[in-house]
Structure formats: C-alpha cells, structure tokens
Amino acid sequence: MASSKSKNILERLDAGELIIGDGSYIFTLERRGYVKCGHMTPEASVEYPEAVEALAVEYARAGADITQTFTFYSRDIGTPEDVNLTCREINQASCDIAKKVAKKYDTIVAGGIVYTAVFKQTRNKKDVQDELREGLEVLIENDVDLIIVEYFRNIIEMEWALELALSYGKPVAATMCIGPKGDQDGVSAAECGVRMAKAGAKIVGVNCLFDPFITLETVKIMKDGLKAAGLNPYLMCQPLGYRTPDGGSYGWIELPEYPYAVEPRTVTRFEVAKFAREAYDLGVRVIGGCCGMESVHIRAIAEELAEEHGRLPEASRKSDLDLSVLGRKANLGRREYLGKGTKDFWWNLVPATGRPLSASLHRQENPQTVSKSVLN
Template sequence: MPKSKGLMERIRDGETVICAEGYIFAFERLGYLKAGPFTPEVVVDHPELVRQMYKDFVRAGSDVVQAFTYYGHRNKFKLVGREDELEKQNRLALKMAREVADETGTLMCGDLSNTWVYEPGNEEAITETKAIFKEQIEWAVDEGADYIVAETIGHLGEAILATEAIKQYGKGVPAVITLASHYNQLREDGKRTTADDVEITEALRKLVAAGADVVGFNCTCGPVSIMPLLESSVEANVGAPLAAIPVPYRTTLKEPTFTTILDPWTGKRAFPDNLDCLLCSREDVVKFTQQCVRLKIPYIGLCCGNAPHYTRTMAETLGRVTEASKFSPDMSIHGIYGTDDSKVNTYYTKELPKTTVKQE
C-alpha cells in the first residue's frame, strides 16, 4: 500500500491518530510473557504471534504499528539472563512492525520505556540511562521507524533525557513523550507533580522546550482518572499536541491507578494478575474517545490491558469503518434478542424477564 502521511502531517491536518498499545499484558494473558519482569521475550521465542498481533490491531483500526520494544532494554534483559539477545529482539520487533506498516499503509514507531535505572542526581545512573536510550533509538532508526515514543516515565529528568536522545540520534524523526502519573505526588495546593516534583503541566512545557513534538500521558491511570490531567493540560496550553493513552481499567479519582486499585470483592490489590474484574466496558471506551474529541486531543489509544475490540470501538466512535467492523456486534439477528421475528426463537423469548434486576 502507499506510504501513509507522517505523524505530524496527520495532526496538522486535523486528524486523530489512534496508536494501539498493550502488548505486554496481552501476551501475559496468552501465556507467553511473565508478569513481574514483563520483558518482551516473546518477540524472539514466537515472532509469528507478535506479527499477528500487529496485524490484529491495524485491522481493528490502529493507525500505527508500535514495535514491541517496550522494556526491551539492557537493564530489563539482564534480569532474565537474555542480554545477549537484546539487539536481536529489538531489530526483529522493529523489522516486523515495519513490514506490517508497509503492507497496510500505516505508520511504524519505535518504543522506549522508563529504564528503572534513572535516579535524579546520580551521574552513573544518568549515564547508563542515556546509553539505554541511545542504542534503542539507533536500532529504531536503522529499521525505518517513522517516529519514536518514549513512555511510562515518572521523572521529568528521565523524560528529558529520552527527548534529547531522540533529537540527537533519531535523525529527525518526531518524538512522542508521555508521562505516567502515579498520583503519589500531590502538593498541598492540590496540583499533581512528576516523581521529581515538577507540576504536571509545567513538566509538559519543559518537554516541549527540550524538543518533544507530542506530549501527554500513558499507562497507570484509567479513562476516568486520566481525564483531570488531560483537562488541565488543555487549559494550560502546553505548546504541543497532546497524547492520551490510559489503561482500560475502571480506576477512579479515589483509586486513580491500576497499580493501587483494589478488587471490590476481596479488598486486595488487583495489580497485576487480578485486574480482569476491573476492565473497562466498550461503552467506557466510547465515552473516553468522545471526551478526547471534545478536548481536541489528536493522539489517542489504550495501554496495558488493551485488545483489538477496544481499538475497534475507539475507531468506530470516530466514525471509521475498519476491516474488523465486519464483525462488530449486531444483536438484531440474535436468536433471543433479535428484532427480526423470523430469526427469533419465541420459545426462549417468552421466558425473558420483563424488568432488569440490578446486581448488588
């Protein structure tokens, strides 16, 4: 297919770009990735599954194939004893993403994550963080990334290092930088801050000043709890297009992150392997997408917990018809709930309750 318009050209033309994320949790649920280290070893072990998931997300409406290189950095791969396979993992993830993007006329982006190495004021840690970003960026550029994402970063200092590295080694590709708000930084004035105590909207401005082309938030917060961050950033006019990539879990303003939210039945922390009961509904995704449209946020998607049906819902809410829309629900021809009398089994419908009883 013909090469798609670039990211910034799309945004300047008033388009909304959907970028499907969530590979880490998707493969953990499929049994190909371990919760805890969350390292993307499946790329090397089962590349055919990764390629298929790329295709599934595009088919559902993603405008971007995001290469599965999240947590694919040297510090993480040391933890699982596979550091010697790191470059192979990155290049293979990128190469497959480039191929699928070319086949489908979509964009391809490289992906950096927080390093778990960075410490403010620790020069040794800062040097190691820079090296991690440098090699992943160089691999992404070699394999033809259209732009590079750096995401789930709590410290402004680390996010600035990622921005500067993309500008230095990215050979001109745009930089999308998204912060993860853990909501554990709350000043007395009620304003949220980064982990290194910079007010959130001021942090976004500093990222723009460092060269970021798109800034915003991803992960940790669900659609409800990410909204105050987005609204304050729109109001503050931070100087660049905004990105909104929450997790599809029913976090609240009281329990704003999926790492701290409790299972309502047990009262225990749900993260990471008991979050299923807190997944968003498709209607939640519709509402979130509509809110993003209202706020004129041009770069949207879903993070950990995402699946193709959510991405399709997001695309269809924007008025798009995707390849997967052929199989969108149509209850008008259901055997019980259908509206076509010729297709409804009256034996069952006569037994349906006339009212809905709310579960307590």
C-alpha cells in the same frame, strides 16, 4: 488494507487527521501465555513471533494507524532465567515484525523508549542518555517512522530523553505515566506538559498506569497549562484498559489485584467509546491504549470516531454497529435482549462483577484521584 498515506505523523496531524494508536502487548501476551509475569519482557518477538505478529494484525484490523515495535528495555536486564537473548536481538526481531505488519496495513511504525534504571541510581544525565542511546540505536537502524518517549515518571528524565530522541531527526511523541497529581517528585501535570513541549516534543500526553477517565483528567490539566504558557502541541492519550480510580501514586501497580486479578476491572467497549469521544472533544488527536487495551477496545475507538477518522476499520465487518441484530432479537420477544438494541442501554449500563461481596474500591493508603474519606 488502508490507502497509502504519509508515514510522518506530524504531517498527518497538521492536515487535520485523527491518529488512532494500537493497544496492549506485554499484558495481553502475558495473559495468552507468551510473556512471563513479573519479568514482563518482550522475548516473545524471538520465541513466538507469530503470536506478536497476530496481535499487531488485530490492532491494524481494529483501526490502528500505528504499529508499535514490541520493544521495551535498552539493556540486557530483566529477562527470565531461561532466556538467553540480548536486548538487541529481541528489539531487532520486534522491529522486523512491526515493519512486516506496517507494510501490509500501511501503518506508522513507532518505536518506544522508556524510563531507565540508572536515573533512580545516579540522576546523571550522561548515564541516562547512554542507556537510552542503546535502545534508540536499533530503532534508528530500522528507520522507524516515529519515536515514542513513553512511560516516564519524572519530568527531568523525560527532558533528557527528549533531547536525545530529537537529535535523530525523527518525529517524537512524549507521554508520561502520571496521574492528575503530577510526576514522582510532585511536579504538576500542567508543568510536565509545558516542559515536554518546551523540550521540543510536538506531541505530548500520558500513557499507562491510570484508567481512561483519569488520564483524560490529567490531559485536561496539561492542556490548561499549555494554553496558559502559549503552547499548542498535539495531545496524545494511551490509558490502561482497567478502571483504577483508587490507584496510588503509581497507579494500578499499587492495587492488590495487580497483576493477577485485574480482570474484573476491565473496561467495556462502550466505556472506551465514551473515553474516545471525550478525548476527541477535549482536543486529543492521538488516541490509543496501553496495558489491558485489546483489539476490541481499539475497534471501539475507531468505530466511535469513524466520521472523524474518515473510515470504519476492517474488523467492523463483524460489528453490530447499529445494534440492529440485538434489536431484531428483542423485537422477536426474546427477553434476554430487551432494550439491548439501543446505544443508550450500553452507554448507561454499570457492569456488575457477579461477586456479592466485591468492593467497589480498594482502601488505598495513598489514593491518587479519590478522597481518603470515601474509603473510610
């Protein structure tokens, strides 16, 4: 267990700390058989609380400073036909699990709210805030330490959500699910960053939909815009755990492999370590993961940034941190381990798929980050 620290993320960031977030819940639990694909709703907190708790513990052991509540929607929509649970019942169970794990591992309890269905229908501020208020109520009743206003694709809705979230007096982080080309209306990533900061968010950044290196490109654009505007919020990055340079404007969701065949695109632990180093060097101080980022990836972040973080995670007890185990096997003449006892080998490796006819990229009609000419 970590030593007792402030649960106020802003106090810790002000003190110069690096904060490591946790990883994927919905997508990981779907792959483990606790969430139904297509619905992607968190009723597992009620139906299989031990599975949700075990995953939260994995992230804490891997070095996460944050334990997110397994909450998602604000209203009773989207659950499978055989689930007779209200959104409030699910969200309360999710809070109970997060608080239990946070008590044991001394982590920050973070509750998230996401974009609404009503925004697309009406683009009415009152309608949006009324829906979000329902999701926020249970988080506030459970006295979460941090509100994450995340997975918003439109800066207008984000601004309305921030206004409401900040009214509760809690620390608030704001992350949009956008790529380098900006939000769904074409507002630039730079302007999105500036508007989130001007709306009052002390932590701004991106989460989900795009891979680690695309999200870094997006954060860099945000950072440049913030600097030009004379603003200096903390930066946050929680990307996908898949390589998706050929994703469309809605990222990986527009790829044919989504959601059942994305495994070949999974990032390696060493790619995530590279991402973590680049993120830290860019100035990002809240670094975690979203869909596909599992405990091995969070551990890779914590191990790569152990000096900056001030500790190695509990799970590192089972890591070959200096690759000496593989090195000894190589020194014994075992060819299958030749060269594998060095960091350079793993950092420079380009993993193969094992599929002779596999394509490196999908021929996306509307690629977000690569030129169409590359795909023709």
